[in-house]
Structures are given as structure tokens and as C-alpha cells.
Amino acid sequence: MLENEGKRLVVKMHPKDNVxxxxxxxxxxxxxxxxxxxxxLQDEIKAKHKFYTTDLKKGDEVIMYGVLVGKVQNDIxxxxxxxxxxxxxxAEPYGYRDVDFAWQAPDVSKYxxxxxxxxxRNDGRVGTANYWLFIPTVFCENRxxxxxxxxxxxxxxxxxxxxxxxxxxxxxxxxxxxxxxxSVDMQLAPTTSTNRVFKNVDGIKFLNHxxxxxxxxxxxxxxxxxxxxxxxxxxVGGITLLSLGCQHLQVxxxxxxxxxxxxxxxxxxxxxxxxxxxxxxxxxxxxxKKTFEGLIEIxxxxxxxxxxxxxxxxxxxxxxxxxxxxSANPAVGYTADLLVALGGKVLLAEFPELCGVEQNLIDRCVxxxxxxxxxxxxxxxxxxxxxxxxxxxxxPSPGNIKDGLITDAIKSAGAAKKGGTAPVVDxxxxxxxxxxxxxxxxxxxxxDVEATTGKAASGxxxxxxxxGLGTPTGNPVCPVIKVATNSVLAKKMSDIIDxxxxxxxxxxxxxxxxxxxxxxxxxxxxxxEIIPKAVLLNQDDFIPWKRxxxx
Numbered sequence: 001m002l003e004n005e006g007k008r009l010v011v012k013m014h015p016k017d018n019v020x021x022x023x024x025x026x027x028x029x030x031x032x033x034x035x036x037x038x039x040x041l042q043d044e045i046k047a048k049h050k051f052y053t054t055d056l057k058k059g060d061e062v063i064m065y066g067v068l069v070g071k072v073q074n075d076i077x078x079x080x081x082x083x084x085x086x087x088x089x090x091a092e093p094y095g096y097r098d099v100d101f102a103w104q105a106p107d108v109s110k111y112x113x114x115x116x117x118x119x120x121r122n123d124g125r126v127g128t129a130n131y132w133l134f135i136p137t138v139f140c141e142n143r144x145x146x147x148x149x150x151x152x153x154x155x156x157x158x159x160x161x162x163x164x165x166x167x168x169x170x171x172x173x174x175x176x177x178x179x180x181x182x183s184v185d186m187q188l189a190p191t192t193s194t195n196r197v198f199k200n201v202d203g204i205k206f207l208n209h210x211x212x213x214x215x216x217x218x219x220x221x222x223x224x225x226x227x228x229x230x231x232x233x234x235x236v237g238g239i240t241l242l243s244l245g246c247q248h249l250q251v252x253x254x255x256x257x258x259x260x261x262x263x264x265x266x267x268x269x270x271x272x273x274x275x276x277x278x279x280x281x282x283x284x285x286x287x288x289k290k291t292f293e294g295l296i297e298i299x300x301x302x303x304x305x306x307x308x309x310x311x312x313x314x315x316x317x318x319x320x321x322x323x324x325x326x327s328a329n330p331a332v333g334y335t336a337d338l339l340v341a342l343g344g345k346v347l348l349a350e351f352p353e354l355c356g357v358e359q360n361l362i363d364r365c366v367x368x369x370x371x372x373x374x375x376x377x378x379x380x381x382x383x384x385x386x387x388x389x390x391x392x393x394x395x396p397s398p399g400n401i402k403d404g405l406i407t408d409a410i411k412s413a414g415a416a417k418k419g420g421t422a423p424v425v426d427x428x429x430x431x432x433x434x435x436x437x438x439x440x441x442x443x444x445x446x447x448d449v450e451a452t453t454g455k456a457a458s459g460x461x462x463x464x465x466x467x468g469l470g471t472p473t474g475n476p477v478c479p480v481i482k483v484a485t486n487s488v489l490a491k492k493m494s495d496i497i498d499x500x501x502x503x504x505x506x507x508x509x510x511x512x513x514x515x516x517x518x519x520x521x522x523x524x525x526x527x528x529e530i531i532p533k534a535v536l537l538n539q540d541d542f543i544p545w546k547r548x549x550x551x
Contacts, residue, residue, distance in 0.1 A: 008023055008506075008507050009022065009023055009024060009026065009032055009034075010022055010023060010026075010032060010034050011023055011326055012034065012035070013064060013065045013066075013325065013326070014063070014064070014065050014066035015066070016063050016066045017053075017063050017064050017065070017066065018052060018053050018054050018056075018062060018063050019050040019051065019052055019053060019062060019063070019064050019082060020032075020034060020039070020050065020051055020053055021048070021049075021050050021322060021326060021404070022045045022046065022047050022048065022049055022050070022051070023047060023326075023505055024047050025044075025045070025046055025047050026041055026044070026045040026046075027041070027044060028041055028042070028043055028044045029041060032079075037053075039051070039053065039078065039079045040078075040079050041079045042077050042078075042079045042080040042081070043079075043080055043081035044081070045081055046404075047322075047323075048321050048322025048323050048403050048404035048468075049081060049082065049322055049404045050064070050081075050082040050322070050404065050406070051079055051080060051081055051082060052072075052076050052077075052078060052079065052080050052082065053078060053079075054078050055075075055076065055077055055078050056072045056075065056076040057072070057075055058072060058073060058074050058075055059071055059072065060072050060076075061090070062082075062087060064409075064410055064413060065325065065357075065410075065413035065414065065417075067091075067092065067356055067357060067360070067409070067413050068090055068091055068092050068356065068409065069089075069090070069091075069356060069407055069409035069410045069413060070087040070088055070089050070090050070406070070407040070409060070410070071087070071088060071090045072086055072087055073085065073086055073087065073088055074086055082406050083406065084401060084406055087406055087407060088407065089407035089408050089409055090407075090409065091355055091356035091358075091408075091409045092356070092359060094358035094359040094362060094375070095359075095362070095375065096362055096368060096371045096372055096375060097362075097363065098368070099363045101363055101364050101366075101423060103364075103421065103422055103423050105337065105340070105341040105422070106334070106337050106338055106341055106512075108338055108341045108342050111308060111338070111342055111519075112342075114307075114308055114523065115305040115306055115307055115308065116128070116305070116306055116308065116310075116311065116523050116526040116527045117303035117304065117305055117306070117526075117527040117528065117529075118303060118304070118306045118310065118461075118526060118527070119234070119235075119237070119301055119302075119303060119304075120304055120306060121234050121267075122264070122266055123262060123264055123265075125234040125310070125459075126234060126306040126310040126311075126461075127233075127234035127235040127236070127237075127461060128235060128311075128461045128462055128479060128525065128526040128527075128528075129202040129203070129235040129461075129477070129479060129528070130200055130201055130202050130235070130237045130298060130301055131201070131202055131203045131204070131205050131235055131236050131237060131476070131477055132201060132203075132204045132205070132236075132237060132238045132239070132240070132291065132294065132295055132298065133205050133206075133207065133230060133231065133233075133236045133238070133239045133240070133476070133477065134148065134149070134204070134205065134206045134207065134239075134240045134241075134242065134291075135207050135227050135230065135231060135239060135240070135241050135242070135254075136207065136208065136209065136212070136241075136242045136243075137212050137227070137241065137242070137243040137244070137247060137249045137250070137251060137254060138211070138212030138213045138243065138244050138247035138248075138249060139208075139209060139210045139211060139212055139213070140212075140213070140244045140247065140274075141242040141243065141244060141274065142208045142209075144242055144274070144280065144283065144284055144287075145206045145208055145242065146206075146208070147284055148206075148284060148287060148288060148291075149204070149206050151288060152204050152288065152291070153204065155197075156196065156197045156198065156204065156295075157195040157196035157197055158196065158203055158204055158538075160536070160537055160538045163186075163187060166187075167184070167186050167187070170184045171184050198295050198296075198298075198299040199299070200298070200299045200300070200301055200302055200303075201237070201295055201298060201299050202528070202535075203535070203538075204291075204295075205476035205477060205540055206476070206540070207227065207230060207476060207542050208542070209223070209542065209543075209544055211223045211249070211544055211546075212247045212248060212249040213244075213246075213247035213248045213249065214248075215248075215546065217248055218547075219546050219547075220247075220248035220249040220253075221253070222430070222431065222544070222545075222546065222547060223249060223544050224249050224253045224254050224257045225257050225261075225431040226430075226431050226453070226457050226544050227254060227257075228254055228257035228258040228260075228261055229261060229431050229433060229456075229457040229458070229459075230456065230457060230476075230477055231258055231265075231267070231269070232258060232261050232262045232265060232433075233456065233457075233459070233477050233478075234459070234461055235461055235477045235478060236267065236477055237267060237268075237298035237301060238267055238268035238269070238270075238291075238294045238295070238297070238298050239267060239268070239269045239270065240270045240272070240287055240290070240291045240294070241254065241269065241270065241271045241272070242272050242274070242283075242287065243271065243272070243273045243274065244273070244274050244275060245273045245274060245275030245276060246275065251271055251273065261433060268294045268297060268298065270287070270290045270291060270294060272286060272287050303527065303528060307342075307343075308339065308342045308343075308344055308523070309342055309343030309344050309437065310344070311339060311344045311345070311461060311462065311522065311526060312344065312345040312346075312347065312434060312459050312460050312461045312462075313335075313336065313339055313344065313345070313346055313347070313460060313461070313462050313463070313464060313522065314346075314347040314349070314442075314452070314455030314456070314458075314460030314462070314463040314464070314478070315332050315333075315336055315346065315347065315348055315418040315419055315463070315464050315466075316349070316350065316418075316448070316451055316452055316455065316463055316464070316465045316466070316480075317329060317350075317353075317415050317418060317465070317466040317467065318448035318451075318465060318466075318467055318471040318473055319399060319448075319467040319468060319469035319470055319471035320400055320403075320405060320411060320414070320415065320466070320467065320468050320469070320485075321399075321400070321403035321404060321405070321468025321469055321485055321486070322403050322404025322405060322468070323404075323468050323485040323486050323505060324405075324414050324415070324466055324467075324468045324485050325410075325413065325414020325415070325417050326414075326485070326504070326505065327485050327486070327501040327502070327504035327505050327511075327514070328418075328466035328467075328468070328483045328484065328485040328501040328504075329414055329415060329416075329417040329418040329466055329485075330417045330418075330504075330511045330515075331483070331501050331504060331511050331514035331515045331518060332417075332418040332464045332466055332483060332515070332518060333417045333418050333419060333420040333421065333515070334420065334511055334512055334514070334515025334516075334518075335420075335464065335515045335516075335518040335519045335522070336348075336418065336419055336420035336422070336439065337420035337421055337422055337515075338515060338516070338519050339519070340420065340422040340437070340438050340439055341422075343437050344437060345434050345436070345437055345438065345440060345459070346419065346420065346422070346438070346439045346440065347428075347434060347440050347441075347442050347455050347458055347459070347460050348416070348418070348419035348439060348440070348441055348442070349441070349442040349443070349444040349451050349454055349455055349458075350415065350444060350445070350446040350451050351377060351378055351381055351441075351443050351444065351445075351446075352381070352382075352385075352392045352408075352412075352445060352446040353408075353411060353412045353415040353416075353446045354378070354412055354415070354416055354441075355382075355392035355408050355409060355412045356408065356409030356412045356413055357412055357413050357416040358374075358375070358378060360416070361374065361416070361424055361441065362374060362375065364422075364423050364424045364439075365423070365424045365427070366423050366424065366425055370424060370425075370426055370427045371427075373427045373429075374424075374427045374441055377427070377429065377443045381443070392408055392412075396408055396411050399469050403468060403469060418464070418466060419439060420439065422438060422439040423438065423439065424438075424439050424440070424441055425437070425438035425439060425440060426438075426440045426441070427440070427441045427443075428440055428441065428442045428443065428458055429443050430442075430443050430444060430454055430457070430545060430547065431454070431457050431458070432458060433457075433458055433459050434458050434459040434460075440458070442454060442455060442458045444545065445545055445550035446550075447543070447550050448465075448471055448473045448541075449473055449541040449542070449543040450543050450544075450545045450550055452465070452473060452474075452475045452478070452480060452541065453475065453541075453542055453543055453544060453545070454545060455475075455478070456475050456476075456477055456478040460478050461478060461479075461526070462478065462479055462480075462481060462522055462525060462526060463475060463478050463479070463480045463481065464481050464483055464518065464522070465480050465481060465482050465483065465534075466483045466484075466485060466501075467482060467483070467484060467485065467489070467497075468484070468485035468486060468489060469489070470484075470489055470492070470493040470496065470497070471496075472496050472534075472537070472539055473534070473539060473541050474534030474535065474537070474538075474539025474540055474541055475534075475539075475540065475541060475542070476540040476541075476542055479525055479531075479532050479534065479535050480532060480534040480535075480539070481498045481499065481521065481522065481525060481532045481534075482496055482497045482498045482499070482532070482533060482534060483497075483498065483499045483501060483518065484497045484499065484500050484501060484502065485501055485502075485505075486500075486501070486502045486505055487500050487502025487503075487505070487506070488502070490502060495533060495537075496533050496534065496537070496539075497533065498521065498530075498532050498533055499517070499518055499521055501514055
């Protein structure tokens, strides 16, 4: 509920809340009028931060987004700034209870005949891109992948480093000519892909990683399942697999996981094992040649119309700020509700960032089995964190706190908004593949790259990534769309931001209007009509989770 008397100053996220969020910088002693009540500010309140709307005694509960987010550590006067010293994390206990959850789906009649242009795979799934994927079974092959990547990207038009190479060359020339290198200006031209040889191949991607051997066998088994899910991904048209030969993660282990996930897997799959090759040079040459032949074949595939129900969108937030739960996350949540109503799939992950909203999600689970699976995954994950002296309550980063996310429960309650309000149809453990239309929960860390890596593994074909501080995160096989919580960030980091939700803060657009705008962008991105900045910049981040403590 936003105040509309003159310039909007504050927002209240839920009728039960006893805090208000500042939408602009507010001065100490300033009188703020909201819903016919006047608040005299006891402190300077920066935009994105909160102040208390009532006098509080030590131990009193603080409510935001309608849920418990913390308890005050000392007596607090009405109008005081919320800080890490006067508020500590607290969350309600949770458990399964048989409730009747009713959902009012949004009206999607205007989208019922809409389509996107995607790549239809033989298993019936539809990709939003057509990538060739290089996979090493072990970190020993990373260097070979780097050599191959440089050769293929530079010659086939997928490199984004040309402007930096030219800039370095200009610096070198200036230095060799005895000139001042400060006189050399970097030409910040946008990255393009107009020089691609294979027009229907959206990229050649490489899954460099640090696993496959040397850790536990369980780590290698998890990695095998993860790599198989990427090979099986609907955005992947073909795969080149490089193996050393003696590592824990054997080629046959990978093949077994791949067939387990998709018994009818029929994409081009090229396998090269270095210890069976005549030389490293021969290995690389053979891999390049056979991959080139594979690229010729998958370049014959073309985009065709598909219903919006074939979209699978992951929702993620990173570099969050005090506006994340006010603008971008609720707007993405409305997009998620629209897609669910259309029969599509939505993936909400980051289990450490669901701390404090567990009961709401449990009550929305359509089956007791899913609810109890969620509870078990959350409790075992949190217990593991506590075992090493941490916990979900230690999730907010210094950047989060600086920009208004004081406790984990505040961060989590705002983060959960990006999943919308639909029923939870399934709960997936790490690397499990989504199969049910609707809202699915996926167990991953909150860590940006580990979470996006896990979402893509579960089948996301687009990821909506909200950020208030600016995060240059992408994914090798799933286009990542960056959604800014505020216009200052959108303008400052326009090279990585795709969508600006600042109009929600200023009152120019409603959450619903912004959510529809985001869906329109997704349709164009899924059709290849718009290329998200993360894709243009080759932000191909990939970090497998070893199932240890990562918040």
C-alpha cells in the first residue's frame, strides 16, 4: 500500500507490519504522514531502509511482509531507524498442517493465443536457445577446453573480447611509440553477434569446473548428475565430452545418468578421452573437427512457434537491496503467476532465502508429500549450517545490510515474493528435473551462481534475476534476464541490466503492469528477438554445489 499524498515517501508491505520502508532519503525530525498517522523520525532514514511505526520494548516482535522478521534488542521509540544493533533475526516455527489453500489466478485471456519461437526437441520440450555444449568430466580437461574455446569463439563469431583485444593493441602501440597510454580511449561499443558463421547456433558453451576427481565419490556422483542434466537441457543441441580417463567421474557414469534422465536421448554426443589419444594436440584437433561437423548439423534446426505453456522460468535474486521486495521481486512474482496460469513452469530456489516464510510455502503445497520433502530439505540444510557454526540467519551480505536488508527473515520474505502466489506443485532436490506445470521449489544455495547453476539443471529455459546492487551473473545454457529494483541502478549499470522496475517505486507503474512488461520481454527473449545482456557479454557462470554449507 503506497502513500499518494504528494511525493510518495514510504511504503507498507502488509497491513500487519509495524515498520515502513523509505522510498527516498528522509531527514531526522521530519514528519512523515502515512494513512492519516504522523511519524516524527528519530533518525535519518536513507532510501530502502525501515523505521518502526510504534514504540517497542526489548524482545518485542517486528513484523514485515506480514511475518515475523526479528525481535528488538532494546527499547525502541516510534520513528527510529531499524539497524543490525537494535534488531536480530527471528522467524516463526513451521510444520505441516492440512490447510485448504485457495488461489485466485490472474486473468490471462489476452495471452491464450500467444506463442514464442523456440527449438522443439525430439522429447517434446522446447528450448529458448540452441547451444553446443563442451563438458569436461574432470578439472584436468579445463585447459584443453580453454584452448578449444579460444579457437572456436574467435573464428566462428562468438567472442566478446574483440574490443578489449583492440584496446590492448592500442595501449601496446602507444607504449612502444613512447606515448602516454592515458591518451588511449576505450571504445565502449555494444557486443554484437552479426559475424556468426552458424546463424541458428546461439552459442558454443563450456562447463569448466573443479570437480570429477580428488573429492568424495559422492561429490563426483552429484557432479555427474548435474552435467547430465545440462547435456539433456532443452537449450542444448549437441555436446562434446572431454575425459582424462582415470578420474572418479567415468564417462560411463555420466552416460548412465544421462540415460536415467532421458532414456530417449538422441542429441549429437561426441566423446574424447585423452589417455586413449595419441597426443594432446591430436585430441584437441579431433574435438574441434568433429564439433565443427556437429555445428553444421544443429545449424539446420530452426525456431518454430510454441505455446507459452512450454516456457520454464527460474526466478532468482542477487545483490539484493531494500527495494528488492518492494518492486522487482513482486513484479517477477506476478510474471510467475501469469505463467503458471498459462500452464508453464516456474522454479523458485535458494532455500536459505526462504527462512521465515516456510509456513506460507508449506501451506501452499498441493500434496503432503511435497510439504514434508520441503521441510526435510530445509531442516537438514539448516542443521548442516549450524553444525559448522553458521545458519540461515547469517545469510545477508554486507551489501544487503548496507542497503536495508537487516535480518535474513526480511531478506527472505522479500525474496520469496518473486515466486508469486500460486500453489506449490512439487519440491525438487538438487539436479532433479522439473516435470509438473506450476510453481516448483528447487533446493539450491542462495549463492548467485550455485543457484542459477541448479535452476538450469532442473530445466529452466530462462532465468529472471532481480538485483538492487548490480550482479554480473549469467549461465552457460539458460539466458539470464537482469531485472533492476531501481532506476538509479538501471542507468548506472545499463550494460548488464535488461529491465528497470524503478517505475514501481516512483508510482508510474503498478506491480501488475510491470509483471506484464516482464512477461513480454520473456516472450521476445525466448524467441531470440531480444538478446539479454548476460548472453551478449558471455556471462557463462557455472559452479556445481557439493552439498556442503553454502548460503
